Every structure is written in C-alpha cells, then in structure tokens.
Amino acid sequence: MMDALRYDFDYTWPWTLGHLLVAIVFVLLTALMWRAGWPRWRAVVTGVLAVWALAGACIVHGPMRFNRPMDLPTDRFLASGAGRVLDAGAGSGRSALMVLLARPQSTVTALDLFLEGYGIGDNTPERLRSNARIAGVEGRLEVKSGDIRDMPFEDGSFDAVVSVAAIDHLNAEGVRKSLAETRRVLRPGGELLLMVVNPDWYTRFAFPLFASHGYFGGRGAPERWRAAVDEAGFEIVEIGTAPASLCVLATRPAE
Numbered sequence: 231m232m233d234a235l236r237y238d239f240d241y242t243w244p245w246t247l248g249h250l251l252v253a254i255v256f257v258l259l260t261a262l263m264w265r266a267g268w269p270r271w272r273a274v275v276t277g278v279l280a281v282w283a284l285a286g287a288c289i290v291h292g293p294m295r296f297n298r299p300m301d302l303p304t305d306r307f308l309a310s311g312a313g314r315v316l317d318a319g320a321g322s323g324r325s326a327l328m329v330l331l332a333r334p335q336s337t338v339t340a341l342d343l344f345l346e347g348y349g350i351g352d353n354t355p356e357r358l359r360s361n362a363r364i365a366g367v368e369g370r371l372e373v374k375s376g377d378i379r380d381m382p383f384e385d386g387s388f389d390a391v392v393s394v395a396a397i398d399h400l401n402a403e404g405v406r407k408s409l410a411e412t413r414r415v416l417r418p419g420g421e422l423l424l425m426v427v428n429p430d431w432y433t434r435f436a437f438p439l440f441a442s443h444g445y446f447g448g449r450g451a452p453e454r455w456r457a458a459v460d461e462a463g464f465e466i467v468e469i470g471t472a473p474a475s476l477c478v479l480a481t482r483p484a485e
C-alpha cells in the first residue's frame with residue numbers, strides 16, 4: 231500500500247480522491263443532522279452514502295491499484311522471465327512497471343500517443359520515465375510516441391505485448407486495427423496479455439455510472455473480447471479476471 235505514496239501515475243483527482251471527498255461531505259452531513267435532531271432516517275441515508283464512499287476509496291486504492299503498478303494477473307505470461315515486451319497504450323506506466331518488476335530479465339518498449347482525456351492529468355513520457363526511475367527499472371524501459379492502431383515497429387519485433395485499459399478505449403474498428411498490429415509486431419509464438427476494464431462488482435460498486443465502458447464492455451464482454459482476439463488470429467491460452475479487469479492471455483501461432 232505504501233507504493234501508492236511512492237509513485238505518481240497522476241490519475242486525476244475525481245478518480246483518486248473523489249470517493250474520499252464524497253465520504254467527508256456525507257460524514258459531516260450525518261453528524262450535523264444527528265446533532266440538529268433531524269429525523270433519524272435522513273442521517274441513516276447520508277451515513278450509508280458515507281460508508282459507500284469510504285468503501286469506494288478503499289477499492290480504488292486497494293484492488294484497483296489506481297496509483298500503483300498493476301499486478302501481473304497470470305504466472306504463465308512470459309514464464310521464461312526474459313524477452314522484449316511492448317506495452318501498447320502505456321500511459322504513465324502502471325502496466326510497463328507491472329512487467330518490468332515481475333519479469334526482471336525483460337525489457338519494455340512503452341508505446342503511447344500520450345493523449346489527454348484518459349484520466350491521466352500529465353500524460354507524458356517524462357512522467358512514465360519518472361515512475362520507472364522510482365521503481366529502479368528505467369534502464370530496461372524505452373518510450374516511444376505512436377499510435378497503437380499503426381505501430382512504428384518492424385514485423386515480429388517483440389516476444390510479448392501487454393495492453394492494460396487502453397485498447398478497450400477504442401471503437402470497434404480501432405480494436406480490430408490495434409489487435410491486427412499487435413499480431414504483426416509479435417514474433418511467431420509470441421504472447422499477448424490483454425487487460426480491459428471489466429464491469430465486475432468492483433467496477434459497479436466504485437463507479438456505478440461508468441460500469442458499461444464502451445462497445446466491448448457490459449454484458450457479454452468476455453465473449454466479445456474472446457471473439458475479437460480469436461478473429462485477429464491469436465490462439466487463446468487463458469481468460470481470467472483481476473479486480474476490475476478482464477485478462478486474456480493469447481499467443482500468435484508459430485508458423
């Protein structure tokens with residue numbers, strides 16, 4: 231949990247502090263209503279909302295890891311521990327650090343357009359590098375600016391690709407293009423670990439208004455992602471979940 235204070239992935243305050251602020255407001259309201267002798271049911275309602283907001287804050291900073299490197303959801307990813315890995319849509323570094331910390335013989339190329347509007351305030355290569363420095367892994371990180379739908383790499387350049395909470399922000403055509411590009415830049419036999427926002431109970435509880443998350447979210451999301459990865463020419467090895475994430479491990483078949 232101390233990691234949340236070491237790193238700064240710069241997810242903006244509504245995501246990281248929103249629940250806490252709501253909790254403070256409702257705790258104060260509850261106390262005021264109680265003291266002023268308002269009908270008890272009103273204080274009970276605001277009290278319940280305060281508890282919800284506190285629990286939401288715990289989920290955001292606990293299992294959802296908003297300000298910590300992500301946890302590798304499967305030991306089967308890059309089991310050799312070594313290889314050249316691409317992080318497609320790396321942002322401020324939670325996913326690149328997930329690989330660099332869990333697989334100490336790997337190198338990561340972080341690819342991103344570093345766009346605004348994805349929840350990261352200062353989404354820049356400098357912020358990503360700074361988080362890698364804090365983790366002590368900056369020597370194994372390369373940062374490149376580019377589009378995951380049209381990747382600036384030769385065919386077969388990588389042993390593995392990860393993508394966390396990035397491809398699922400694209401429309402259906404963008405998802406198709408980025409998965410096709412992922413397959414192209416992977417060597418035959420290379421691995422894809424795709425993590426997308428999953429409308430599981432963590433997501434629904436903490437962010438009830440955002441739980442459906444785009445074309446590939448909502449009901450039937452696992453089947454839609456399985457079909458998209460399959461149609462892009464991958465062999466699916468494993469589909470699992472992590473808190474708030476659907477995780478698909480697949481390989482580019484050896485030719």
Ligand SMILES: C[S@@+](CC[C@H](N)C(=O)[O-])C[C@H]1O[C@@H](n2cnc3c(N)ncnc32)[C@H](O)[C@@H]1O
Pocket residue numbers: 318319320321322323324325341342343344345346348349350353376377378379393394395396399
């Ligand atoms: C929600 S952030 C996730 C970042 C990181 N993977 C994480 O888990 O914290 C989504 C990232 O995808 C990037 N992105 C969105 N569309 C992109 C595209 N077409 N090409 C490259 N990056 C893109 C955004 O700039 C943003 O940094």
